[in-house]
Amino acid sequence: xxxxxAVGVVANPAxxxxxRRLVAHGSTVTAHQKLNQLRRLLVGLGRTGVERVVVMGDxxxxxTGLLEGADRPSGAAWPRVEIVDxxxxxxxxDTVNATRFMxxxxxxxxxxxGGDGTNRLVADECGDTxxxxxxxxxxxxxxxxxxxxxxxxxxxLVATGGLDLDRVAKPAKMLEVSCPARQRTExxxxxxxxxxxxxxxxxxxxxxxxVEELYLCxxxxxxxxxxxxxxxxxxxxxxxxIGLAIRLTTAEGASASDPPTQxxxxxxxxxxxxxxNVVSWSKLAVDQTITATTxxxxxxxxxxxxxxxxxxxxxTLRADGPRVVDVxxxxxxxxxxxxxxxxxxxxxxxxxxSPEQTTN
Amino acid sequence: MTExxxxxxxxxMVRIRQFEARVLNEYHADKTPAWDIGAGLIPGExxxxxxxxxxxxxxxxxxxxGDAITAPHRPHHFALAHGVDxxxxxxxxxxxxxxxxxxxxxxxxxxxPENHFSCSGIIGQGYPVACGHAMAFKRKGTDHVAVAVAGExxxxxxxxxESLNLAALWNLPVVFVIEDNDWAxxxxxxxxxxxxxxxxxxxxxxxxxxxxxxxxxxxxxEAAGAAIERARAGEGPSLLEIHxxxxxxxxxxxxxxxxxxxxxxxxxxxxxxxxxxxxxLSDDQIASIKAEADAEVDAAVQxxxxxxxxxxxxxxxxxxx
Numbered sequence: 001x002x003x004x005x006a007v008g009v010v011a012n013p014a015x016x017x018x019x020r021r022l023v024a025h026g027s028t029v030t031a032h033q034k035l036n037q038l039r040r041l042l043v044g045l046g047r048t049g050v051e052r053v054v055v056m057g058d059x060x061x062x063x064t065g066l067l068e069g070a071d072r073p074s075g076a077a078w079p080r081v082e083i084v085d086x087x088x089x090x091x092x093x094d095t096v097n098a099t100r101f102m103x104x105x106x107x108x109x110x111x112x113x114g115g116d117g118t119n120r121l122v123a124d125e126c127g128d129t130x131x132x133x134x135x136x137x138x139x140x141x142x143x144x145x146x147x148x149x150x151x152x153x154x155x156x157l158v159a160t161g162g163l164d165l166d167r168v169a170k171p172a173k174m175l176e177v178s179c180p181a182r183q184r185t186e187x188x189x190x191x192x193x194x195x196x197x198x199x200x201x202x203x204x205x206x207x208x209x210x211v212e213e214l215y216l217c218x219x220x221x222x223x224x225x226x227x228x229x230x231x232x233x234x235x236x237x238x239x240x241x242i243g244l245a246i247r248l249t250t251a252e253g254a255s256a257s258d259p260p261t262q263x264x265x266x267x268x269x270x271x272x273x274x275x276x277n278v279v280s281w282s283k284l285a286v287d288q289t290i291t292a293t294t295x296x297x298x299x300x301x302x303x304x305x306x307x308x309x310x311x312x313x314x315x316t317l318r319a320d321g322p323r324v325v326d327v328x329x330x331x332x333x334x335x336x337x338x339x340x341x342x343x344x345x346x347x348x349x350x351x352x353x354s355p356e357q358t359t360n
Numbered sequence: 361m362t363e364x365x366x367x368x369x370x371x372x373m374v375r376i377r378q379f380e381a382r383v384l385n386e387y388h389a390d391k392t393p394a395w396d397i398g399a400g401l402i403p404g405e406x407x408x409x410x411x412x413x414x415x416x417x418x419x420x421x422x423x424x425x426g427d428a429i430t431a432p433h434r435p436h437h438f439a440l441a442h443g444v445d446x447x448x449x450x451x452x453x454x455x456x457x458x459x460x461x462x463x464x465x466x467x468x469x470x471x472x473p474e475n476h477f478s479c480s481g482i483i484g485q486g487y488p489v490a491c492g493h494a495m496a497f498k499r500k501g502t503d504h505v506a507v508a509v510a511g512e513x514x515x516x517x518x519x520x521x522e523s524l525n526l527a528a529l530w531n532l533p534v535v536f537v538i539e540d541n542d543w544a545x546x547x548x549x550x551x552x553x554x555x556x557x558x559x560x561x562x563x564x565x566x567x568x569x570x571x572x573x574x575x576x577x578x579x580x581x582e583a584a585g586a587a588i589e590r591a592r593a594g595e596g597p598s599l600l601e602i603h604x605x606x607x608x609x610x611x612x613x614x615x616x617x618x619x620x621x622x623x624x625x626x627x628x629x630x631x632x633x634x635x636x637x638x639x640x641l642s643d644d645q646i647a648s649i650k651a652e653a654d655a656e657v658d659a660a661v662q663x664x665x666x667x668x669x670x671x672x673x674x675x676x677x678x679x680x681x
Contacts, residue, residue, distance in 0.1 A: 032566030065566075068531070073593045 001106065002129070005051040007079070007159050008102030010095055010122055011038055012114030013060035015137045025271030026138040031060040034113055034136055037148040038066055041111060041134075042078040044152020049160040050079045054105055056098035057083045059090050092121055099125035108159025109325065111151065116142045116225075116302035120189050123174065123322040130158050130169040130323040139224040139269050141190040142172075142302070146327055153340075154330040162339050165323060168330040170239055172321035173217040173286075177299060181311045186301055191216050191226045192315055193300040194292055196250075198308075208266075208274045212294050214246040215284065215315045225303055229266040229276050234283065243284035243317040247293065249277050289316040361585045362422050366639040369421060369577050371649055373413035373632050376437045378653040379446065380408045382661060383436070383453060383467075387612050394613070401665075402454055404466040409437040411575070411607035414631050415539050416441040418580025419507060419600075422588045428476035428493035428506040430486030433468045435479035438509055444472045450660035456667035462678065463670045476506075484510055484517030487536065491523050494532035494597075503592040509537045512601070513544025515558045524599070528565040533591035535584070536562075536599040541606035546618040562599035569599040575631045605629045 016029035038055070045053060055063045063083045069075045086097040095114075099122045102110055109130045112122050115137020122131055132155040133143030157163050175188040194213040211226065218238045219230030230236065230244040249258050260277035267273050284290065292313040298305050299313070334340055383406065390400040397405055409416070412434070420441035423429070431438045439449055444460070452459030453467045460470050468481040476493060480486055490508030497504040514520060515538055527534045538558050542549060555561055562569025570587070572579045580602055587598040607626050609616050616623060636646050 030563065030566075032563065035566065072595050074595055 002108045002159070003052075003106045004108045004160050005049065005079075006105060006107045007045055007050050007053055007155055008099070008105070008107040008110040008129075009038065009041065009053055009055045010098055010102075010110060010112045010114065010118065011056065011058070011062050012095060012112075012118040012136070013058040013062055015114040015118060018138065020138045020269055023272075024138075024269040027270070029136045031062055034060075035062050035065040035069075037113060037134065037136065038062065039069060039074070039078075041113075041148035041152040041155075042066070042075075042081070044149045044154075045111075045156045045159075046077045046079045048153050048156025048162075050108075050156045052082065053079045054082050054084060054102050054107060056094060057086065057088050058094065059088060092117070095121040096125055103127055103129055108161075109155045111155050112143065113148075114143070115140045116190050117304055119143055120187065120302050123172070123189055124187055126322050128323060130165060130325050132158070132325045132327065139303070141218075141220070141223050141225050141227045144327075150331060151327050154325055154327040154334075157330060157334055157339060158325050162337075163330055163333055168333055169323040169325045171319060172238065172324045173243065174318045174321035175215050175217055175243065176316045176318055177301065178314045178316070179299075179307075179309045179311065181309065182307065186299075186306065187318075187321075188215075188301045189217060189321065190302045191300075193226055193303075194294050194313070195298045195300055195305065196294075197298045197305065199298070199305075208248075208268050208276055209250045211248050211300075212297065213292055214244075214248060215290070215317075216244040216246070217317065219244055224267045224269070226268060228268060229264050229278075230281070232264045232266060233262070233278065233281050241286050241319060243286075244281060245284050245290055245315070246281040247279040249279050284315075284317045286317055286319045289314050361589050364578065364581055365421075366578075369417050369581065370632075370635055370639060370641065371653070372417040372421075372441055373577065373635065374649050375653040375656065376413045376416060376440050377410060377632055378650060378657050379440060379450075379660075380410050380436060382654075382657045383450075384408055384410075384608070384612065386661065397613070402467075404455075404468075406467060406612040407434040407610065408608050408612065409434050411605040411626075411629070411631065412539055412541060413437055414575050414577035414580050414635075415509075415537065415602045415604055418577045418602075419509075419535075419537055419584040419588075421581055422585050423505070423507065426476065426502070426504050428490065428497075428504070429478075430490045430493070430506070430508050431470075431477070431479035432483060432486055432510045432514060433479070433481045434511070435468065435470055439470050439472070439477055439479070442477050443475050444470065444477050446656060446660040447663040448472075450657075451664040451667045454664040454667070455670070456664055457670050457674065458663070458667040462674065464678070484514040484519040486510055487514075487517075487519050487523035488526075490534050490536075491527050491532055494527065494534035494591075495530065497533055498530075504533065505588050505591040506532075506534045507537055507588075508534060509539065511544060512538055512540035512542075512549050512558060513547065513552065514538070515561065516553060521561075524562070524565040524567065524597070527597035528567050531594070531596040533594070534597045535587045535591055536597065537584075538599070538601040540601055540603050542603075543606055543610065543619070545610045546616075558601045559599060567597050567599060569601070571601045571603065573603045575602070575604045575629070577631065577635055605631070 020026035070081045084098040084101045111132045113134045113136045135143040135145045177186045192215040195210040197210045216230040219236040221231035258279045262278040264276045296310045387402045416437035448460045455463040487508045490506040493506035557571045559569035559571040
């Protein structure tokens, strides 16, 4: 049973800081901007009935900034703010620990401010707790740029039980990556890329020429990042029960062993559009497992280089990812059910004044 | 928040302008030779604020007794709007013993402890002082605010950034006001400043930054009111950049050859007649408000002229080394 009056908040202090500010035109989202977004989020949560917000701690002053703000006049409309009671590491482990804490506290929803990577970590731990994903990353496919005030209202309405989850928070697809030698399975919310790069290095992928295989949960033609490549071969919606598997090559012309059959112009980063040589592509069915053609290289998950491998690697599409709140859908349902349209404070009873309530 | 009173804002701007116009006349009246800034009844450099009245009137309308202002080398408009005694100010400008600093400071060094008003000829150095005022206000548990005023050129000084940093870190009740008159002496901002708006710089310190365009006194009034109210409530510092106009030279005697064709259109940008039109004042009202201001300025000049000139012995008083 969820605590319908509590919502968790994970704001990744490290998002929008990686090398893509140097090699592309990625914007910097400062800690101050994230704090400001959280202030707006808390107003949305507070006004939709949420009484308690459990916020991930961080070393960038975001969570403590919220605590300080709670005592000021502008924080009067906020729910009570608590910081997750876990030791900080300054790494991704903080996100994992905070999500586990929030799930144990039975929060009704978790709002995530970050990029694809942050959401992936939360998705691995959140179970059936719905997540609201606000993009504060660089080129995010999974979270959307949302106004936090409205996202907070949607999260509040979801947490307090005002909305049908099957309609506004459908499960996301995920890709499982298994490498027997590693004895663990990784999950991706957007894409799995196999690169012929030697090093994990700075993490972010910004040299598309190194990508040999690409697996996608969804492929929006208006997206940015590696998933955009798929979007121009075969658009795939977030909730369509298929994914894509794509083989790429860096080689040009007939001399290549796997000559390209298509060339896709794709926006793979902020201000970065690449010509991508596609050898072949196919649809992936749910629960279908594919063994990678490549047997050694580097695996990137959701756009970040994660680990090297030298043995067989399999990728499986799953349809039982986290429930992700579609804020537009949630607010649409709220509007259609009149959740936020009230009678004046001392006006007539809304049930009496509704034009649709003609008979009972 | 203070209620907007259009007539009061207009009167304050006229009062400042008539003061500045009179100082302009008196300054040049007996400056012989003209290039000798030490000559005449008003010695020293003179930086007048004509055109920048909306900033002072709009901001100071929200201040109360005990709030602090630190102003730069061009201080008269803020001093007058903040309630510094006009007689004592004029006497200081004339270098008389009845002046705010007994005639030792001159127009760039107006210190009025009672009204927490100070200014400095050293660019940007009012910022840390304002933080000091604000820190004292906070520690004493008052709801007073400090306002630090300087020009857009001063925002390139280290002291500006150090002050924003500390104000944000300590959540001080201070409002940083930048009067952007497009010219740092003779240097246009495009030649000196990477940011097209200094309001953007506030973001680096996590404080709100607002830019007010068009030298509009009511827009200044609203933005300053919100910033000052926020500071009083303990919500922390903020930065307000006001795009204004310097109608006259950087200093008196500045031929302003560097301004080129802009000089020909300056009269059209005078905010005072524009505001009189906005609020619909009649010619009679305009004349009467001007006459009232002139009478106050006349009295201040007379007070200064009637006041004693310091003696050689006075030079040894109130010094510490």
